[in-house]
Amino acid sequence: MAYIRDGRRIIVVGTRQSALALTQTGQVIDQLKALCASHNLDYEFEIRKIVTKGDRILDVTLSKVGGKGLFVKEIEQALFDGEIDLAVHSMKDMPYELPEGLVNGAIPKRVDPRDCLISRDGMSLEQLPQGAKVGTSSLRRACQLKRARPDLQIESIRGNIDSRIRKLETEGFHAIVLAAAGLQRMGWEEKISSYLQEDVSVPAVGQGALGIECRAEDTQVLELLALLNDNDSALTVRAERSFLGALNGGCQIPIGAHAILLQSNDEKASKQLELTGIVGLPDGSILLKETLQGNNPEELGIALADALKAQGAERILIEFGG
Known part of the structure; x- marks a missing residue:
């Protein structure tokens, strides 16, 4: 009422x-x-x-x-x-x-979908020392960080953005990984040491x-x-969520997806999307990744999920999905 x-x-x-x-x-x-x-x-x-x-x-x-x-x-x-x-x-x-x-x-309207690194000394992911302690509450981030830097010590860190930033100093982390969007919305962009591009870390579904x-x-x-x-933002999110739905993904398996709208000179043509998705294991030992294009967001998400299932994602979801 x-x-x-x-x-x-x-x-x-x-x-x-x-x-x-x-x-x-x-x-x-x-x-x-x-x-x-x-x-x-x-x-x-x-x-x-x-x-x-x-x-x-x-x-x-x-x-x-x-x-x-x-x-x-x-x-x-x-x-x-x-x-x-x-x-x-x-x-x-x-x-x-x-x-x-x-x-x-x-x-x-969507803002920056990327993950970002906040480090004690302003270092990028590549500059972190061997065996550096990195905090994240996300299996998706842990999987991709371990894939990029197998030497890293990934430890769970929970709490709001401000409390996690405090823990960077108080709990001995060299760096923490957060969504760039949250820091930007808070006006804290100056705290960001570096952004993790999609070739290193595919964002969470709908991030930003x-x-x-x-x-x-x-x-x-x-x-x-x-x-x-915002119609363009809605299209990209629909594609990503279709991918998530087709995998029936929850919190137990690292899953990520990011869609972008491709530029076209034909204003009358339906909008073309490019969707990248990942499925992996938290330790980074398996990371399946694929990119497809299409103009129907729901069909594109399903097609990408099917492509990754064919590569072994279905076995991962069944054995480790909980």
């Missing part, structure tokens, strides 16, 4: 309570307010902070906590209960399948993109979110 105050609808926005989550939620609300002003829509916005299971359990690696949607389930329940009207998620945290009755109403989730029957919110949606 919609909240009404002085004849105006109050749109309640649910978010995790980390500094990054609140920052990116505030940025989305600012964009929505601007759209309301330019389209003569009379809405107010309020933020509701919600603690998720992934926020509560910080002493265990993500892959061992188990299950999908560690950072979204409690927020989705608030949507079902009518406590909030929309939710701002990091797209990489969203499971492939959304609960019946909820939809992804918009993907705003936000997903705005709402109830499927809330036509007012859906119409508003349609104004926020």
Whole structure:
């Protein structure tokens, strides 16, 4: 049921309570307010902070906590209960399948999808000393780091961006790996020592993109979110998520994908996508990688998953997927 105050609808926005989550939620609300002003829509916005299971359990690696949607389930329940009207998620945290009755109403313009390295002495991945201790909570990152530098000592590091940066100094890490997008949204780009290009680290599915989730029957919110949606960003994320869905991938296996739109001189032609995906083992002993092109994001994701399954990804998913 919609909240009404002085004849105006109050749109309640649910978010995790980390500094990054609140920052990116505030940025989305600012964009929505601007759209309301330019389209003569009379809405107010309020933020509701919600603690998720992934926020509560910080002493265990993500892959061992188990299950999908560690950072979204409690927020989705608030949507079902009518406590909030929309939710701002990091797209990489969203499971492939959304609960019946909820939809992804918009993907705003995507920012930098790359991983990045923050090191104590500003060193790049290549410059880190032999046997350097590198922190990451991601099996996908661990797999690709070990592939690039088998000598590295990869150790789990959990927590919000600011707490992980503090642990860089307090827990003896030479470097940590984070998503560049989060640091950029926080205005902390100067902390980045180097960016990991795709030939070293293929990003997580949806990394750098936000997903705005709402109830499927809330036509007012859906119409508003349609104004926020960035079609090009949505196309690339759809391809990546199709790949994830075709692999039925969770947190137990390193999986990554990144799609880009290819330039075309024919404005009438359907947009061509290039999608790169990986499946591997956390120790880097196996890393399967493939790139395909196509103009249908869902079909491209499935085709790429099939190509990697043919190379051995299916056996990895069955034996190690948990």
